[in-house]
Amino acid sequence: MHPSRKQLKSPEYLNRPVVYNLLQKDKMEQKNPIKKVNIICAKGAIEDVYATLVMGNGAVMEGIETNIFFTFFGLDAIIKKRMDKLHTGVVGNPALRLPGGLRMPTLLGVIPGMEAFTSWMMKKQMAQLDIPPVSEFLDLITAGGGKIYACKLAMDMFKFKEDDLSEHVSGILTVGEFYEHAGGEGSQIIFT
């Protein structure tokens, strides 16, 4: 039976189960939510490191358990002396454009200072969007319960010591240990 006008405005009608079903529909559709993400970062250019950090921080903000594993050149992002001085590659990057929108010729990339200038420019643009520097980003992630790990093999290869690492790093793992940490239902491994 169709409700009368008076009934339409009553709180009983407004809070009827139909409305709640609409609200709960989305939750029910999400049957297999991601519960844990394990992100591997193997490159040390600004864009590679920030892709990892933004995804990791996003996961922490959503209440997803987060592990970030830095290996090879990605280690630069957790080395105290290097983390805030990352650069981006200007040679062999076909998507790189000059401020006007023109493609940047690869040959221009070899000009001394071009890499530093481009990196400075990128950092400036990111600061405008309220994207924090790497050290602060790690701070945000660990404050929310995210875990940062370094790769043992890469540490040995680059002759880094534990003291070189940022205090946000929870440990140095082998590949086997990383897979152990990555286990569990609804867990995903992402390689950036």
Next chain:
Amino acid sequence: MDLLWPYYRISRIKIKTDRILTMNYKIMAQKNYAGITVDVNEEGYFTDPSQWTKEIAVEIAKEEGIETLTDQHFAIIEFLRNRHMNGEALSIRSINHSGVIDVKTFYQLFPGAPLKKATKIAGIPKPASCV
């Protein structure tokens, strides 16, 4: 008229179904908190922040699994509301620079998804920022 009737029938049915569909989609969800009916979107976020009161906040918090709202909770809720009213974007970093609390406490106060929960309790839209 005889020639026209199928079209007439079809168009009438079409109008009817269209109306039903649009009606279904445009149902403005409403919820009753502390005796006040408020407009919310399909995720339960307020569409009109001016309808918010402290009593409502306490009830939403219970729904979100936070039993009691302390002064610290209200301080950060006030900060979020002020920031929203000024038209500034919300991010987890802005909490750190707010001077009210640091991010670690923020995660403890609103366990799980802090920014989503806090904005819901503060009666403002869900933040659209990635950081």
